[in-house]
Amino acid sequence: MEWNTQEQLLPDIPEPEVIRRLRALGHPATLFAEDHVSRLRRFLKAEKELAVEDETMGGQQENVMLGLKKQA
DSSP states (O other): OOOOTTSSOOOOOHHHHHHHHHHHOOOOOOOOOHHHHHHHHHHHHHHHHHHHHHHHHHHHHHHHHHHHHHHH
């Protein structure tokens, strides 16, 4: 873990790993003049947004058998 300028604790993920994960998420590996801390923040934000999208997509699954019984 390392401290950034805004007194937040960031996980200590090696730069090649952050780049690999960003690419896996479909994001650019590096933005113009981006340093490791900025890239790490961008990765953490992208990962968090992905988790939020996944939660809203799931929901409860439909019970197909119950629906068929109601139709009969």
